Amino acid sequence: AKEHENAALQVARLDWTQQAVYALLDVHGYQILNRGLFNADPHPGNLLIVQDQVNQSSKPSEPKIGLIDFGQCKRLTMEERVKVAKLLLSVADNAPDDQIAGHFRDLGIQTKNDSTRFLAEFARLMFGSFKPEHLNHSWHKELHKEDRVTYFPNELSMVYRTSLLLRGL
Numbered sequence: 001a002k003e004h005e006n007a008a009l010q011v012a013r014l015d016w017t018q019q020a021v022y023a024l025l026d027v028h029g030y031q032i033l034n035r036g037l038f039n040a041d042p043h044p045g046n047l048l049i050v051q052d053q054v055n056q057s058s059k060p061s062e063p064k065i066g067l068i069d070f071g072q073c074k075r076l077t078m079e080e081r082v083k084v085a086k087l088l089l090s091v092a093d094n095a096p097d098d099q100i101a102g103h104f105r106d107l108g109i110q111t112k113n114d115s116t117r118f119l120a121e122f123a124r125l126m127f128g129s130f131k132p133e134h135l136n137h138s139w140h141k142e143l144h145k146e147d148r149v150t151y152f153p154n155e156l157s158m159v160y161r162t163s164l165l166l167r168g169l
Contacts, residue, residue, distance in 0.1 A: 020065055021169050027067070028162055033081050040158040041072040043165050074158035083107050084159055091127045100124070110151040118147035126160055130167075 024042065031038035039046070048066030076084065087103040089095075097120035104119045111118060121143055125134055133139040 016062060020063075023065060024169065025166060028166060032076065032159060032162065033085055036076045036078065036081050038074055038076075038158075038162060039067065039070045039072065040074045040162050041069065041165070042067070042162060044169065045069075074155070076155055076159075080107075080155050084156070087123060088127055091123050097121075107156050108151070108153040109149065109156065111147045111149050113147040115147040118143060122149070127163060 024047070028038060028042060046067065046069045048068060050064045050066050052061040052064070083103065083106050087100070087107060090100045090103050097116050100123050101116040101119035104123050105114075109119065
């Protein structure tokens with residue numbers, strides 16, 4: 001019976017962990033896209049798991065997430081938020097290269113050759129789902145033979161940093 005309780009507890013913890021990660025993504029998405037002011041440093045050291053005391057039913061309550069250290073925040077204008085949203089949606093919707101690259105250009109990114117394919121692949125690498133080729137050094141070498149970034153806007157770098165840190169959770 002004890003083994004079943006432990007298994008049930010592990011399942012509950014895994015379920016809570018998934019809910020917590022989704023909540024963190026929602027909170028940061030809200031901060032970036034709705035409020036325009038966001039914490040650009042959401043690494044695990046800046047997250048607290050807060051466990052309340054035992055409630056009346058003698059069962060521990062669901063843990064809560066505490067967010068700390070808002071020392072690295074970034075503010076985005078409404079125009080910047082709309083441009084970021086368009087880029088993220090085009091990547092999420094697997095839009096054609098020219099559409100993704102256009103949204104990336106609208107944010108101010110510049111490359112040596114202004115390659116549409118390069119910009120689209122670079123945006124997918126930054127904000128899309130991980131793919132096996134992203135782990136292949138030769139894929140990166142080939143992509144960077146085609147073009148290279150000459151200017152990357154600060155606004156987008158902080159959004160990317162936040163996205164990258166949240167991906168690691």
